[in-house]
Amino acid sequence: MSALYIAGSWAWRGVRSVLPRLGIYCCVVALMCLLLFLNMKSYPAESMLETGGTHLSFGDFLCAAFGGVQPFDSTMNSKFNLPTGWLCVCVCAIYVMLDYPLRDLKGVGTNLLIRTGSRRLWWAGVCLWICACSVLLWLCTLGICALWTIADGGSFSLGISERVPESLSFKHLLLTLENPVVPSSIFIIIPLALIAFGLLQTVCAMYLKPLFSFVVVLAVLFFSAFYDASPWLLGGCLMICRFDTVTAGGMSPLIALVFVLFCICTLVVGGYYTFKNYDIKGDPS
Amino acid sequence: MVSLIRMEMYKAFHNMWFIIALSILVILAVLTAINQIIDRASELLEVFSILDIKYMPYDVDSCFRNWLSLDAYSLARFFMLAAPFLCVVAYAWSLAQEEKSGYLCTALTRIDRKNYYIAKYIAVFISGGSLIAIPLIINFAILVCFLPMYMPQIVTAHYAIDIESVFGHVFYNQPLLYVIGKTIFDFLLCGLWAVCILALSTVMKNRVTLLIIPYAFLLLLKHLGTKIMIMLRASGIEQVSSFTLFDQLPSMGDYFPALWWVTCLCMLFMFIFSIVVPWAARKRDVL
Known part of the structure; x- marks a missing residue:
């Protein structure tokens, strides 16, 4: 068996095991789109026609x-509202x-690791699995947004309707541009x-532990929401x-792309060296 | 029964998860207090240099205003965001873990299932509640050492506490009593939230799913609630209230206040949920 085949089959097994969780994610994204849809429909039709039509575009649903x-x-003496959606x-x-990855390592994963005799291969499998999951998550998001656009009869443009930033609570009186557009590079970023x-x-x-690593990621997401529009907090790259193209003085998609790639490279290398010294039998719980 | 409760309490307060969760929350509480003290000190030095005085003038920045529960800035907000997750990480998952490891089967051959659940319920409730109460007390204790206990004046309009919120009217008359009352109230809220997860653990077995799905549900509920309340307010209904822990734990909510009777209803609902779910699963095979 080739090394790539082993890593690939491990990643494929992982993707299949997370399908129920992917279902939960899809439900949440669909619900966010539904909330935006209902919110926009609650505006009087006349005011919607004045502001450019009653149908929501693909870009609007991506923003949802x-x-x-x-x-x-903080200088505007306002409260910080959690971006819960x-x-x-x-x-x-x-x-x-x-x-x-760590759950699997307590079972079949250990046997696979011993059989292949390569920690590098296991880590490559993890990286492949993460890539596959991320692409799948993104494709699901695009698919749900596309379905909502078709259902609402909107256009497949990346423009953001005038009332959408207000409805999604990301409108800033001074910063939001007059004709905001979802940057096309978002499909990669x-x-x-x-x-x-x-x-x-x-x-x-x-x-x-996985649960405390969740707290770390939650902290990164929270502080990304709280602090300024720099890409240095990774969560900023997940916010359209x-x-x-949406906010005056916002971050450039190119800088965000370079930063994200730098993070990925660092984490792949750092993760490999961490796993090299990781005690796979250390914690029986 | 007493020895069972004592044993569960020992397990709850001496496990690594509790210590890590408590450490994270205490560190956040201490950092928030230090941050507030530094901010106030720098403001005070500025006032000294401008007014050329050597005493501290009357100021709205008392230890009450800067208390973690009333603070609306980054670390305090992150504390309130992480607290509902960390208070269940401490011990609420233990029943599921014990069933998975086979410990529960051994224990139930010697102890009545109901008594075992009651002992677990008490331990989870107290450990979950302590996780929010201890950092709140530490934060206030640090602030009291450095900032004056000036009486909050409602006319200054610097306090965002709604009179309709929990103990809202007490705050402007007996602020210290408010601090004590709010700490106990948050203790009860987090304790009840933790026992809700304990109740869920009678039907859900995966620890990660057990802890993250209810948390994601809380976030979703807050988002849904906000949207619904914006619509209600737009249609002329003024008396709207938030009903999620993210708004009930701090003294003031994000968009809407958490009215005291809505918060009490939520607590009643959590209490009923924590009783009914295990009761429905009482005859489930643990093998």
């Missing part, structure tokens, strides 16, 4: 899932990739950011409203 929140401005989608996404989060979680789980 990954819209995010504007950075908190965005946080809920992200929590469900990271839950899909939370514990499979979001799946890559999900991969980075999956890797971060797995590496943290090797040092801590933080990009410069």
Whole structure:
């Protein structure tokens, strides 16, 4: 058996085992789209026609899932409101990739690892599995948004309708542009950011436990929502409203892409060296 | 029964998960207090230099205003976001784990199932509640050492506490009593939330799923609740209240206040849930 085949088959087994969790994620994304849809339909039809039509576009539904929140401005004497919708989608996404590698390592995974005799191969399998899960999560999101767009009769454009930022609570009086557009590079940045989060979680789980690595990722997501529109907190790359096509002075998609790639490379290398010294029989619980 | 409760309490307070969860929350509480003290000190030095005085003038920035429960800034908000998760990480999963490992089968040959559940219920309730109460007390104790206990004045409009929220009216008359009352109230809320997860553990076995799905559900409930209440308010209904832990644990909610009677109803619901689910699963085979 070739090394790639072994890593691939391990990753495929992992993908199949997380399908029920993927179902939960899809339900949550569909619910977010439904909430946006109901919220927009609750506006009077006349006011919607004035602001550019009553149907929601593909970009609007993408914002329902990954819209995010504007950075908190403490000088404006306002309260910070938790972006619960965005946080809920992200929590469900990271839950899909939370514990499979270490759970598997307590059972069949150990036997596979001994048979192949290569820790590098196991780590390659984990990386492949995280990539597959992230791509699957993103494809599900796109599919659900596309279905909602078709159901509502909207267009497949990436433009954001005028009332959507207000409805999703990411409108900033000073920062949000007049004609915001979802950047097309989001189709690469979001799946890559999900991969980075999956890797971060797995590496943290090797040092801590999967549940405490979840707290670490939750902290990164929270502080990304709280602090300014820089890509240095990875969560910013999962928020459409933080990009410069939506927010004045927002982050450039190119910088976000470079940063996410840098994070992935660091985590792949760091994860490999962590796993190299990881005691696979150390914790029987 | 007493020895059973004592044993469960020992297990609850001496396990690694409890210690790690408590450490995280205490560190956050201490950092929040330090952050507030540094901020207030720098503001005070500025006032000293501008007004050329050497005493502390009357200020709304008392230890009450800067208390963790009333703080609306980053670390305090993260504390309130992480608390519902960490208070169940401590011990609420133990029943599922004991059933999985086979410990429960051995224990139930010697102890009545009902008594065992009651002992577990008490231990989970107290450990879950302690996880929020201890950091809140530590935070307040640190603040009291550095900031004055000025009486909060409602006319200054610097306090976002709604008079309709839990103990809202006490805050402006007896602020210290408010701190004690709110700490006990948060203890009860987190304790009840932890026993709800314990109740769920009679039907769900995977520890990660058991702890994360209810948390994601809380987030979803908050999001749904906010959207529904915005619609209700738009249709002219003014008396709306938040009904999730994220708004009930701090003294003020994000968008809407958590009215005291809605919070009490939520507590009653959690109590009933924690009794009914294990009662429905009382005849389930543990083997």
